[in-house]
Amino acid sequence: MHGKKIIIFTGPSLSHLEASAILEADYRPPVRRGDIQEAMKENPDIIGIIDGVFHQSPAVGHREIIDALRKGVKVVGGASMGALRASELSELGMVGVGRIFTSYLEGEIESDDDVAVAFNPENLEPLSDSxxxxxxxxxxxxxxxxxxxxxxxxxxxxxxxxxxxxxxxxxxxxxxxxxxxxxxxxxxxxxxxxxDLKREDALEVIHHIRKLAYGSESKD
Known part of the structure; x- marks a missing residue:
């Protein structure tokens, strides 16, 4: 299973450097509308959605995630935008991970404002608290x-x-x-x-994807 193509969108919740120490993958900045469609051109096996833009530009669309799921791609979300979309699309096969996902799913939180933070576009580090x-x-x-x-x-x-x-x-x-x-x-x-709940959940997403990709095998 070492040939799995894994694409993960993360940023302020968990740095690419820290995530890559746990799982080798194609790490990309917070997801925007159209990014999943672009990713699908590379025939990924697994797509992870942690962070995404909310207000700066159009958010990732439900349809592009649904299209990926229908084509057999495993889509895993948690921590931020990933948690919100997973709660909305869990019945269609998107996998949600973590405390924030559960809070969205159970209606304890409903707004994207609950997880939105500002981040530095240069290094993707958070500039505010969720x-x-x-x-x-x-x-x-x-x-x-x-x-x-x-x-x-x-x-x-x-x-x-x-x-x-x-x-x-x-x-x-x-x-x-x-x-x-x-x-x-x-x-x-x-x-x-x-x-930092978002960071904790983001780590859980990375570990979940690692298990999906490798089972009980180690990264190495």
Missing amino acids: LVSIEFNLKRALRRGVIGDPDFRELMDTARKIFYPLRNYRRILHEARIPDDVKESLLLFLESEGR
């Missing part, structure tokens, strides 16, 4: 007693009001009306224990 990770970390802080219920609601209201390219923890903490000592405690918690 709402889905922000909410996850704030809920953990709430359970730990770092923040209280009113603080949690204020922080989430503040986060939702900030346009996604500008959304990050420091801006949220600056704008939220919560006590300064709570802000300091939360910042310490986020710096020491904050988790």
Whole structure:
């Protein structure tokens, strides 16, 4: 199975360098409308969709993914655009992986705004924080007693009001009306224990595709 042609679209959620250390594949920038059609010209066996553009240009179309599935290509998605499209197309055969995919599938989150981030077009690194990770970390802080219920609601209201390219923890903490000592405690918690859900799910996508391609074999 070592001759599998694998194309994976990723960017801010997981760097090409980190992903390629786990799985050798053709790594490409966040997917746009038409990219799957172009990829199909190379007869891939597996297509992975992690990141995709949302607002800068037309998003990847459902039809091009469906066409790939109908032609026997395994399409796996998770973490960001991949999670959203997988939740919409799971009944047609697209495979979804990870916590964010499950949240979309179960209707816990519905908007692309929940996973959208701004990224540097040169190196594809994220420039903002995703709402889905922000909410996850704030809920953990709430359970730990770092923040209280009113603080949690204020922080989430503040986060939702900030346009996604500008959304990050420091801006949220600056704008939220919560006590300064709570802000300091939360910042310490986020710096020491904050988790990036999109990155975690992206890693799960890469491992899932690796297993699909190689079974129990190692990469080497």
